[in-house]
Amino acid sequence: MPASLPDYSRQELRNLVRIQLQSLLEEGDFRGAKAILVPVQSADIAEAIEGLPEAMQAIAFRLLSKTEAIEVYEYLDSTIQQALIEEFKRQEVIDIVDQMSPDDRARLFDELPAKVVSRLLEQLSPEERRATALLLGYEAGTAGRIMTPEYIALKETFTVAQTLERIRSLSPVTETIYYLYVTDTARRLTGILSLRDLVTAQPHQTTGEIMIRDVVFVHTDTDQEEVARLIQRYDFLAVPVVDREQRLVGIITVDDVIDIIEQEATEDIYALAGVQADGDNYFQTNLVTVARRRVVWLLVLLLTNTATGSIIKSQESLLSRLAVLAAFIPLLVGTGGNVGAQSSTVVIRGLHTDEIRTLGAVQIVFREGIAGLILGTMLGTLATLWAYWLQGNLSVAIAVGASLLAISVLASVAGSTLPFIFRSLNLDPALMSAPFITTAVDVLGVLIYFNIARLVLGM
Structure with a gap:
């Protein structure tokens, strides 16, 4: 319990700042509003501004000094960043955007209309324009797109004393000073x-004597998820990025990786639910757009599930003789869908985290099939007892239990197989697996149930 207290207290503090800020702005007490923001961290100020009514967000932002505004702006949600750009005078925007970190600026430009980006690029200083154009030139979702060119590069001949002096001079304009990178005359890492x-070495020693030559790095075209896994695996604070000629072009820091992990996790969760995600904040997106994104897979499921209705209709003769069979259809297909969803979830998670790299697809599917068999045995036994208690018909109870066993195995195998199939076809396993598993289990589950019922009942 004590460990969670600081987080709780900090959340309370953020809510208090937002409430007081809104109250002071409503009263027109701008001096008081500015005063309460002085001791607050930039990230917390950004959250407070995001919680204000839309009309007050620009007013609150204008209360900040230029230095504070630059820091707070980088923490704001992209939709609010865009709104502030439209609200501000042109030069105010240029001053803020020009002082942003290149990687944060590139992320902002990804969210803005092309015309706005072109206008802002023209007004940036030549150095910042080149840095931003470099990042925007790489494909989205790669290391090159999310890296920052603000790092400290050294030569092997630098002494410790010279290196410390270089850090002092460059620290205000670099992303991090915890890792220093040594390059040759051709900028190769x-x-x-x-x-x-560095600080524990002797002043006369050179960087060449104390540096580590076996460097872990990524290339500009490395996928951002692989970068995140690499930093997580080695507990890095940053990782260097090189081009095809092994020249150092930037670094990716752990704070950027945290953003990537959150973004990828959000996309995967949306995909598992069959919701299309374009990187926007879901709860700030227009409801018409939300409905359009969600309706796609719902229409697919609506059309494909007509097959289930057709199968049930084809069994009218069986159902007319023993209508009680229809009562257990929802139980069977619902349980099968849940089992399949569980299998697909663990496999998709393993594919994304690379946890199943050492295991082959066949072994994973076999393992999930055995798990489905065990689950089906337990659930089938309970379903048999439950069906017999409800209906008092042993044959119906056995048909329900046996069907649930078969459906559980089918759902486990399908749920673990489909992600591998879709990945081999260069399709997103998370987006494709859930709807297909639901459809497959519904259609095949009903088929299995009626065929087992006919066999057990001798019809």
Whole structure:
């Protein structure tokens, strides 16, 4: 319990700041509103502004000093960043955008209309324009697109004393000083040096003597999810990015990776539910757009599930003789869908985290099939007893239990197989698996149930 207290208290503080800020703005007490923001962290100020009514957001932002505004702007949601751009005078926007980190600026430009981006690029300083154009030139979702070119590069001949002096001069304009990168005359990455190793070395030693030459790095075209896994695996604070000629072009820091993990997790969760995600904040998106994104797979399921209705209709003779069979259809297909969803979820998660790299697809499917058999045995036994208690018909109870066993195995195998199939076809396993598993289990489950019922009942 004590461990959760600081988080709870900080959330309470953020809510208090937002409430007081809104109250002061409503009263027109701008001096008081500005005063309460002075001791507040930039990220918390951004959250407070996001919680204000839309008309007050620009007013609150204008209360910040230029330095504070630049820091707070980077933490704001992209929709609010765009709204502020439209609200501000042109030069105010340029001053803020020009001082942003190149990677944060590139992320903002990805969200803006092309005309606005062109206008802003023209007004940036030449150095910042080149840095931003470099990042925007790489494909979205790659290391090159999310890296920052703000790092400290050294030469092997630098002494410790010279390196410390270089850090002092460059620290205001670099992303991080905890890792220092050593390059040759052609800017090729040759080594890495941690700040810890630097400050514990002797002043006369050179970076070439104390640096680590076996450097872990990524290329500009490396997928951002692979970058996140790499930083997680080695507990890095940052990872260097090189081009095809092994020249150092940027670094990716752990705070950027946290954003990537959140973004990818959100996309996967939406995809598992059959909801299309375009990177926008779902709860700030127009409801018509929300409905349009969600209706796609719902229409697919609506059309494909007509097959289930056709199968049930084809069994009218069986149902007319023993109508009680229809009462257990929802139980069977619902349980099958849940079992399939569980299998697909663990497999998709394993594919994304690379946890199943050492296991082959066949072994994974076999393992899930055995799990389905065990689950089906337990659930089928309970379903048999439940059906017999409800109806008092042993044959119907056995048909329900046996069907649930078969459907559980089918759902487990389908749920673990489909993600591998879709990935081999270069389709998103998360987006494609859930709707297909639901449809397959519904259609095949009903078929299995009626055929087993006919066999057990001798009809």
